Amino acid sequence: MVASQQKLVDALKDAELVNKKAMNLARRLSEIHREIAELKGEIFRIKAS
Amino acid sequence: MKIDLTEISIEQAIIDRNIARARIVELSCRIDVASCELLKLREELDLLRGHDAQTSLTFNSSEEMVRLERSSQLLSKVSALPTGVIGRLSDLRRPTVIAHTDTICGKSVDGRRQVPIVRADHRYLTISGWVVPRNHRQAISEVVVSLVTSDEARRVHERTTSREDVAKHFSNQAFVKSGFQCAFPMKEITAGTYTVELSAQIASKIARRRLFSVVLK
Numbered sequence: 001m002v003a004s005q006q007k008l009v010d011a012l013k014d015a016e017l018v019n020k021k022a023m024n025l026a027r028r029l030s031e032i033h034r035e036i037a038e039l040k041g042e043i044f045r046i047k048a049s
Numbered sequence: 050m051k052i053d054l055t056e057i058s059i060e061q062a063i064i065d066r067n068i069a070r071a072r073i074v075e076l077s078c079r080i081d082v083a084s085c086e087l088l089k090l091r092e093e094l095d096l097l098r099g100h101d102a103q104t105s106l107t108f109n110s111s112e113e114m115v116r117l118e119r120s121s122q123l124l125s126k127v128s129a130l131p132t133g134v135i136g137r138l139s140d141l142r143r144p145t146v147i148a149h150t151d152t153i154c155g156k157s158v159d160g161r162r163q164v165p166i167v168r169a170d171h172r173y174l175t176i177s178g179w180v181v182p183r184n185h186r187q188a189i190s191e192v193v194v195s196l197v198t199s200d201e202a203r204r205v206h207e208r209t210t211s212r213e214d215v216a217k218h219f220s221n222q223a224f225v226k227s228g229f230q231c232a233f234p235m236k237e238i239t240a241g242t243y244t245v246e247l248s249a250q251i252a253s254k255i256a257r258r259r260l261f262s263v264v265l266k
Contacts, residue, residue, distance in 0.1 A: 011062035018069035025076035
C-alpha cells in the first residue's frame with residue numbers, strides 16, 4: 001500500500017470515529033430532551049391539580 | 050490529463066471529519082444548555098412536590114453535575130475547532146461566580162472555612178453575603194443557599210438584595226442586586242457539620258459554589 005493510500009485509510013478511520021462520537025452525543029441530547037418533556041408534563045400536571 | 054483520486058478522497062475525508070468535529074462541539078453546547086434546563090425543571094418540580102423530595106433532588110443534581118463535567122471534559126478534548134465555534138462555546142459553558150459571606154448568625158465569617166455555631170443561642174441560622182458572576186456582565190437573578198450533609202439537604206431560595214457597595218467595587222451597576230440573606234429555622238436543623246453551598250442563576254445558567262462548613266453544636 002502506498003503512503004497516500006495509507007493516509008486515506010487513516011483519515012477515513014478518524015472521520016468514522018468522530019462521527020460515532022457525534023452520534024452518541026445526539027442520542028444523549030435526545031434523552032435529555034425526552035426527560036425535559038417528561039418533567040414539563042409532570043410540572044404542568046401538578047400545577048393543574 | 051491524470052487526476053489523483055486518492056488525494057481528492059483524503060481531502061474529502063478530512064472535510065467530513067472536520068464537519069463531524071464541529072457537530073460534536075455544537076451537540077456538546079446543546080447538551081450543556083439542555084442540562085441546565087433539566088436542572089432548573091428538577092428544582093421547580095422539587096419545590097412543587099415539597100420538602101420531602103429535596104434529598105433525592107440533591108443526588109439527582111449531583112449526578113447531573115458529574116455529567117456536565119464529563120461533557121466539559123469531552124469539549125476540551127476536541128481540537129482544531131473553528132474560532133467562531135470556540136467563541137460560542139465560552140458563552141455556553143457553566144458560569145462561575147465570585148461569592149463572599151459577610152455574616153453567619155450575625156457574626157463575621159472572617160474567611161474561616163469552618164464556623165462553629167451553638168444551636169441554643171439562635172432561633173435561626175442566618176447567612177448573608179454577596180455573589181457576582183465572574184466574566185459575565187449580566188446580573189444574578191436568583192440565589193439558592195443550601196445546607197448539605199452526606200444524607201440530606203435543606204435549601205432556601207432567596208431573592209437577591211441590594212448591594213450598592215458591591216456594584217461600586219466592581220464598577221458595574223448590574224451588580225446592585227448581588228446581596229443575599231437567608232435564614233434556616235434552628236428547630237428544623239439537627240446538630241452536625243453542614244456544608245453551605247450557593248447556587249446562582251445567571252440568565253438561563255446556574256453556577257454553584259461551596260462557601261464554608263458550619264458546625265452546629
